[in-house]
Amino acid sequence: DSVFAHLVRAPEDPILGVTLAYNKDPSPVKLNLGVGAYRTEEGKPLVLNVVRRVEQQLVNDLARNKEYLPITGVAEFNKLSAQLIFGADSPAIREGRVTTVQCLSGTGSLRVGGEFLAKHYHQRTIYLPQPTWGNHPKVFTLAGLTVKTYRYYAPATRGLDFQGLIEDLGAAPSGSVVLLHACAHNPTGVDPTPEQWEEIRKLIRSKALLPFFDSAYQGFASGSLDKDAQPVRSFVADGGELLMAQSYAKNMGLYGERVGALSIVCKSADVASKVESQLKLVIRPMYSSPPIHGATIVAAVLKDSNLFNEWTIELKGMADRIISMRQQLFDALRARGTPGDWSHIIKQIGMFTFTGLNSEQVSFMTKEYHIYMTSDGRISMAGLSAKTVPHLADAIHAAVT
Numbered sequence: 001d002s003v004f005a006h007l008v009r010a011p012e013d014p015i016l017g018v019t020l021a022y023n024k025d026p027s028p029v030k031l032n033l034g035v036g037a038y039r040t041e042e043g044k045p046l047v048l049n050v051v052r053r054v055e056q057q058l059v060n061d062l063a064r065n066k067e068y069l070p071i072t073g074v075a076e077f078n079k080l081s082a083q084l085i086f087g088a089d090s091p092a093i094r095e096g097r098v099t100t101v102q103c104l105s106g107t108g109s110l111r112v113g114g115e116f117l118a119k120h121y122h123q124r125t126i127y128l129p130q131p132t133w134g135n136h137p138k139v140f141t142l143a144g145l146t147v148k149t150y151r152y153y154a155p156a157t158r159g160l161d162f163q164g165l166i167e168d169l170g171a172a173p174s175g176s177v178v179l180l181h182a183c184a185h186n187p188t189g190v191d192p193t194p195e196q197w198e199e200i201r202k203l204i205r206s207k208a209l210l211p212f213f214d215s216a217y218q219g220f221a222s223g224s225l226d227k228d229a230q231p232v233r234s235f236v237a238d239g240g241e242l243l244m245a246q247s248y249a250k251n252m253g254l255y256g257e258r259v260g261a262l263s264i265v266c267k268s269a270d271v272a273s274k275v276e277s278q279l280k281l282v283i284r285p286m287y288s289s290p291p292i293h294g295a296t297i298v299a300a301v302l303k304d305s306n307l308f309n310e311w312t313i314e315l316k317g318m319a320d321r322i323i324s325m326r327q328q329l330f331d332a333l334r335a336r337g338t339p340g341d342w343s344h345i346i347k348q349i350g351m352f353t354f355t356g357l358n359s360e361q362v363s364f365m366t367k368e369y370h371i372y373m374t375s376d377g378r379i380s381m382a383g384l385s386a387k388t389v390p391h392l393a394d395a396i397h398a399a400v401t
């Protein structure tokens with residue numbers, strides 16, 4: 001019999017498996033609020049106009065070919081990605097202290113960064129917020145790091161457990177790596193205030209902890225790319241070092257193109273270039289070089305001021321639609337007199353609402369109302385529309401009464 005006959009059947013991914021279950025459900029009222037992917041009012045995936053425009057230009061450009069990219073990817077894309085998150089006027093970029101490599105979207109950027117740290121950094125422990133994106137622990141464990149957690153979410157207030165965060169990071173061994181969501185924390189939708197970010201930054205620098213930022217929603221938290229990058233820029237401004245994983249999956253709608261970048265901000269240009277040389281030794285045996293199409297689209301949008309402005313308008317449109325879904329769901333629950341305080345729905349930011357519903361209530365809503373969401377009670381607001389809000393509100397009402 002097969003040499004693989006001994007394999008046990010693996011469980012589906014807690015996030016991506018929700019979509020598989022949704023697809024199997026024949027119900028006409030089913031609702032997919034699982035994966036963090038934007039949907040229009042009509043419930044359809046969105047390809048941004050700027051992306052379509054650029055793709056038209058690319059397909060007609062006979063000067064383009066399908067040659068291998070360098071291991072580090074599209075150079076222009078790397079430069080423009082660093083400017084997008086650190087600011088076009090960033091002193092670190094000007095001083096040549098930033099190295100950026102194109103990776104396979106956010107996940108690939110996190111994995112390459114994790115493998116680089118496991119190989120070259122003296123402290124192999126990374127602290128993840130509790131809770132965090134479900135794939136983080138797996139990515140970093142497989143990269144060779146030891147995963148620990150720091151308190152982040154306070155179920156009682158449905159807000160930030162700032163005291164717990166400070167205590168846990170204060171107790172972390174000096175030099176530990178700390179994963180920070182740059183904005184729009186997944187799954188809680190709870191971000192530190194600017195004042196709290198400043199406290200976090202001071203603590204991290206005072207203990208020589210190494211920040212590893214994950215930016216998968218730049219522009220989705222506030223609707224402004226620059227505003228959402230402020231916390232990151234305050235860390236770069238203090239001259240310290242950090243790692244930064246960027247994803248264009250959500251904010252440019254390039255999910256399946258797998259477009260992302262890993263940047264490492266170093267103390268000197270000389271170190272940055274040595275870091276880049278070692279990053280190439282991580283990437284070459286992993287996937288050799290990244291895909292050409294998506295990064296070319298992003299570079300075209302970022303370097304042309306008209307396309308860039310049109311992108312910011314489309315991005316704000318997506319952010320605003322999500323915010324209106326928050327208000328509509330909150331109003332619908334209030335209209336039903338649904339027991340409990342639901343103000344966190346309008347206070348939380350980014351793509352997700354961390355409802356506070358427990359796994360029994362979630363499975364009740366799936367069974368009785370065909371609502372598909374992750375078992376931790378997270379719902380992707382982008383999956384909602386004005387006409388489906390009442391159905392979700394009915395389901396939540398039934399689940400809590």
Ligand SMILES: Cc1[nH+]cc(COP(=O)(O)O)c(/C=N/[C@@H](CC(=O)O)C(=O)O)c1O
Nearest residue numbers: 015035036105106107133186214216247249
């Ligand atoms: C915080 C965070 N970081 C990185 C990623 C990776 O995205 P990538 O497509 O590799 O650029 C995601 C994706 N999150 C959504 C989709 C998923 O789970 O893959 C989600 O949480 O639903 C994140 O939420």
